[in-house]
Structure formats: structure tokens, C-alpha cells
Amino acid sequence: MAGTGVFSDILDGDVYKYYADGEWKKSSSGKTVAIINPTTRKTQYKVQACTQEEVNKVMESAKTAQKSWAKTPLWKRAELLHKAAAILKEHKAPIAECLVKEIAKPAKDAITEVVRSGDLISYTAEEGVRILGEGKFLVSDSFPGNQRTKYCLTSKIPLGVILAIPPFNYPVNLAVSKIAPALIAGNSLVLKPPTQGAVSALHMVHCFHLAGFPKGLISCVTGKGSEIGDFLTMHPGVNCISFTGGDTGIAISKKAGMIPLQMELGGKDACIVLEDADLDLVAANIIKGGFSYSGQRCTAVKVVLVMESVADVLVEKVKAKVAKLRVGAPEDDCDITPVVSESSANFIEGLVKDAKEKGATFCQEYKRDGNLIWPLLLDNVRPDMRIAWEEPFGPVLPVIRINSIEEGIHHCNASNFGLQGCVFTKDVNKAILISDAMETGTVQINSAPARGPDHFPFQGLKDSGIGSQGVTNSINMMTKIKSTVINLPTPSYTMG
Numbered sequence: 001m002a003g004t005g006v007f008s009d010i011l012d013g014d015v016y017k018y019y020a021d022g023e024w025k026k027s028s029s030g031k032t033v034a035i036i037n038p039t040t041r042k043t044q045y046k047v048q049a050c051t052q053e054e055v056n057k058v059m060e061s062a063k064t065a066q067k068s069w070a071k072t073p074l075w076k077r078a079e080l081l082h083k084a085a086a087i088l089k090e091h092k093a094p095i096a097e098c099l100v101k102e103i104a105k106p107a108k109d110a111i112t113e114v115v116r117s118g119d120l121i122s123y124t125a126e127e128g129v130r131i132l133g134e135g136k137f138l139v140s141d142s143f144p145g146n147q148r149t150k151y152c153l154t155s156k157i158p159l160g161v162i163l164a165i166p167p168f169n170y171p172v173n174l175a176v177s178k179i180a181p182a183l184i185a186g187n188s189l190v191l192k193p194p195t196q197g198a199v200s201a202l203h204m205v206h207c208f209h210l211a212g213f214p215k216g217l218i219s220c221v222t223g224k225g226s227e228i229g230d231f232l233t234m235h236p237g238v239n240c241i242s243f244t245g246g247d248t249g250i251a252i253s254k255k256a257g258m259i260p261l262q263m264e265l266g267g268k269d270a271c272i273v274l275e276d277a278d279l280d281l282v283a284a285n286i287i288k289g290g291f292s293y294s295g296q297r298c299t300a301v302k303v304v305l306v307m308e309s310v311a312d313v314l315v316e317k318v319k320a321k322v323a324k325l326r327v328g329a330p331e332d333d334c335d336i337t338p339v340v341s342e343s344s345a346n347f348i349e350g351l352v353k354d355a356k357e358k359g360a361t362f363c364q365e366y367k368r369d370g371n372l373i374w375p376l377l378l379d380n381v382r383p384d385m386r387i388a389w390e391e392p393f394g395p396v397l398p399v400i401r402i403n404s405i406e407e408g409i410h411h412c413n414a415s416n417f418g419l420q421g422c423v424f425t426k427d428v429n430k431a432i433l434i435s436d437a438m439e440t441g442t443v444q445i446n447s448a449p450a451r452g453p454d455h456f457p458f459q460g461l462k463d464s465g466i467g468s469q470g471v472t473n474s475i476n477m478m479t480k481i482k483s484t485v486i487n488l489p490t491p492s493y494t495m496g
């Protein structure tokens with residue numbers, strides 16, 4: 001049960017506290033933020049609306065704690081991360097319950113997110129010990145005109161205070177994907193969780209608290225991004241921002257100072273289907289890729305570009321699978337659950353209405369009950385329809401029929417997004433040519449797009465982001481290079 005047992009410290013009455021200086025605290029603002037359960041559309045939880053003064057104190061503590069954390073041996077940092085991972089997995093049930101209640105994540109997917117997060121933390125600890133435990137040794141005479149009079153020792157050092165801002169759809173996994181690399185690299189961490197997902201995140205933070213991390217090293221400030229967000233992202237105490245979400249990230253990148261930014265933003269992942277594709281495999285991946293978590297994934301299949309000659313058969317196969325999707329409450333492990341908010345549902349409905357007005361073929365009747373939208377496949381979608389380009393972040397999937405591979409690649413590359421894409425064909429030569437031509441960070445061949453496994457690079461191009469994620473890339477981007485050069489009076493060459 002959320003906020004009970006080991007988690008009772010984080011709850012004060014019906015309001016969750018924020019975390020700073022190794023303690024759970026009540027904000028002096030006296031204001032709270034309601035978290036609306038997408039299924040019931042009623043207030044499920046409340047969190048603090050932290051003040052700017054409290055953010056200032058958090059940043060000061062983070063700066064101080066980072067100095068001693070940077071002197072903590074790598075093996076000790078890794079040991080604490082492994083402890084946090086174990087505690088997180090031990091308490092996966094109450095944390096998963098929070099995910100079900102605040103973001104309507106299906107119960108089994110919620111458990112998976114928490115376990116995956118524990119695994120990510122441990123993998124990051126191991127990877128960090130390896131890659132941060134070695135540097136480079138350079139000699140001067142490799143550059144023309146130089147004798148071997150200079151030895152250069154380089155190492156990766158921490159940036160300082162990392163501000164992590166994850167999105168609602170993975171409030172635990174996309175938080176730890178920032179927290180763990182930051183900490184193993186010797187940084188301190190300030191977390192601003194999404195409002196919907198904040199209580200899941202607070203429970204996750206408590207697992208780090210229970211693991212025994214130094215006071216002030218990790219903080220979690222709550223409050224609406226629209227109210228406290230700018231103060232955080234423009235705070236002079238922040239040395240790096242790692243953000244996942246929507247267009248907000250583009251706005252942040254224009255406001256932030258001269259600091260490293262890691263931005264994972266929206267996507268319009270295209271699924272290109274060639275005539276020789278295994279259409280049963282394609283249909284299964286369209287269902288998994290297009291409708292998991294009701295399409296609320298940046299890596300969801302967001303447009304199907306299928307060769308006309310096989311389109312009828314494919315659409316029928318997908319329709320048959322859509323009909324079998326269970327629609328309902330996340331507690332019942334339904335495949336399609338309510339989208340995260342009424343505003344999101346209204347946005348999705350706007351795209352559907354536009355497609356209707358412009359003549360798309362509705363493979364199912366459009367149906368909505370509150371935030372619950374039944375899965376909808378739109379066939380014969382044309383480029384003049386908004387759904388061809390915009391990201392619904394919901395269970396609505398457009399099918400565009402193409403007559404050539406070039407047409408598919410053109411549509412994919414005409415998008416402002418460039419996160420992932422996928423291509424289905426038995427011809428590996430064509431698959432490689434198409435992958436090379438698609439302007440996306442990743443192309444999946446014969447499978448739906450996906451960020452996982454979490455050690456794979458994860459890179460958005462164009463409006464899909466900057467800076468590459470994935471465990472190793474995240475660790476590296478949260479460090480900078482320090483060099484020490486030893487100057488010898490006379491050249492010295494190591495004898496064989």
C-alpha cells in the first residue's frame with residue numbers, strides 16, 4: 001500500500017512530503033498539488049508545491065554533498081547503487097500500485113517498470129566502475145613536430161549538480177535512467193518528477209534513502225512544472241539537465257545556461273512494411289508497438305507506411321488483433337487503459353475528428369468514455385491529415401499506403417521528429433539501405449521500436465532530442481574530461 005510500512009515516513013496525513021538533506025519535509029508554501037487518477041478522474045494523491053527558497057536550499061545542499069561524493073571510491077558508489085536497486089525491487093508492489101493509480105499503467109507493466117529500473121541501476125553501477133575506472137594516457141610525440149617530453153593523463157570527472165526531469169509515462173524508469181548515471185559518475189542529483197507520477201517517484205527516492213546515500217546528495221522537489229520548472233532549469237546551481245518529455249524540452253533548451261543538456265523528446269516512429277514482409281509478424285508488432293500503454297510511449301509505432309499491394313491483408317490482420325485487446329481499468333491488467341489526462345484525451349479526439357472530416361477510413365467505431373479511448377486504426381490516411389504528422393500519445397494509429405520504398409522514406413524523413421523507426425522485410429540488403437536512409441536515431445529491423453534494453457544507445461534526432469541516452473552514453477555525458485600533463489626536461493622513450 002502506498003505510503004505505508006517502510007514508506008510511512010514520506011506521507012504526512014494525505015500529503016506526500018518532498019525530500020531534501022536526507023529528510024522528508026513539509027513545504028513552507030502550505031500549498032499542495034493534486035494528482036488526478038486517470039481512471040477515476042478524482043484526486044488520488046497530493047504532493048507539496050515547493051517554494052523557490054526550498055529549491056535554493058536544495059541546490060546548496062546538492063553542491064556541498066557533491067564535493068565529498070566525488071571523493072567517494074567508485075566501488076563504494078556502486079555498492080550503494082546496488083543496495084538501492086535491491087530495495088527498489090523488494091518494494092516493487094507498492095511502487096507499482098502508485099503507477100497504476102497515478103498514470104493508469106496496467107498492473108503488470110507497472111511491476112515490469114520497477115523491476116527494469118532496479119536492473120538499470122545495477123547495470124549502471126557495474127558499467128560505471130568499468131568506464132570511470134580508466135582514463136587515457138597520451139604521449140606528445142604522436143603529434144608531428146613533438147618529442148616525447150609530455151605525458152598526458154586524462155580522466156572523466158563529474159559535472160556537479162544534475163537536474164533530472166522525467167515524464168509521466170515512466171516516472172520511475174526514466175528517473176533512474178538519469179539518477180544512476182549521475183551518481184556513479186560522482187554527481188549530485190536534484191529530481192523534479194512529473195506531477196502525475198510524482199508519488200511513484202517519491203517512493204523510488206525513498207529506496208535510495210534507505211540504501212544510505214549521503215544527506216543532500218539526492219533531492220526530490222515536487223510542484224507543477226509550469227510553476228517551479230523554469231526556476232529549476234535556469235537555476236545557477238544546475239550544472240547539467242537531463243530531461244524527457246515533450247516540446248517543453250525544446251523550450252528548456254533555449255532557457256538553460258551554458259550547460260550540457262540531455263533531451264529525449266517526442267517521436268513519430270514510422271513502421272515501413274515492404275511487400276515481402278511477414279505480415280503476421282508485422283501485425284503482432286504493430287499491436288505491441290502501437291498500443292502498449294495505450295500508445296503513450298515516445299517509441300510507439302505512430303504511423304504505418306505499408307506497400308499498397310499488401311495493405312488490405314495487413315489491415316485485416318491488425319483489425320483482428322485490435323478486436324482482441326482488452327479495454328478497461330489498469331487494475332485489471334487491461335491492454336488499453338485511460339490516457340493520462342482529460343487534456344490528453346481531448347487532444348487525441350481532436351486528431352480523430354480531423355481525420356474523420358478529411359475522409360480517413362475508420363476500421364473501428366471511435367469510442368471514448370472519460371479518459372478511456374478505445375483502440376482505433378485509421379486506414380487510407382493522407383498527408384493532409386494532422387494524424388499523419390502529430391503525436392497522439394494515445395491508442396490511435398494511422399495507416400498510410402505507399403507505392404514505393406522512396407515514398408515511405410520520404411514521409412519518415414519529412415517529419416520534425418527523428419527518434420526511432422522500424423522496417424519489415426526479409427531482404428536484409430533493403431533493410432540496411434532503408435535504415436541508413438531513415439533520419440532517426442535508431443531503426444529496428446523486423447521488430448517494433450523500443451528504448452530497451454536500457455544499455456542500448458537511445459538517440460533522438462531533430463525535434464526528438466539532443467544527447468544520447470542509454471547507460472554508457474548517459475554516464476559519459478554526465479562527466480567532463482580532466483587532463484594532467486607531466487612535462488619532462490628531456491625526451492624519454494620507453495625501451496622495448
Ligand SMILES: NC(=O)C1=CN([C@@H]2O[C@H](COP(=O)(O)OP(=O)(O)OC[C@H]3O[C@@H](n4cnc5c(N)ncnc54)[C@H](OP(=O)(O)O)[C@@H]3O)[C@@H](O)[C@H]2O)C=CC1
Pocket residue numbers: 165166167168169192193194195196223224225226228229230232233244245246247248249252264265266267297298299391392393
Ligand atoms: N520522449 C518521451 O519519452 C516522452 C514524450 N512525451 C511527450 O510530451 C507530451 C506531454 O507529456 P508530458 O509528460 O506532460 O510532457 P511534458 O514535457 O509536459 O512534461 C515532462 C516533464 O517536464 C516537466 N515540466 C513541465 N513544464 C516544465 C518547465 N517549464 N520546466 C521544467 N520542467 C517542466 C513536467 O512536470 P509536470 O508534470 O509537473 O508538468 C514533467 O516532469 C506527450 O504528449 C508526448 O508528446 C511525454 C512523455 C514521454
Ligand SMILES: O=C(O)[C@H](O)COP(=O)(O)O
Pocket residue numbers: 169170174244296297298299449450451452
Ligand atoms: O519515453 C518513452 O516513452 C520511453 O523512452 C519509451 O521506452 P520503451 O520503448 O522502453 O517503452
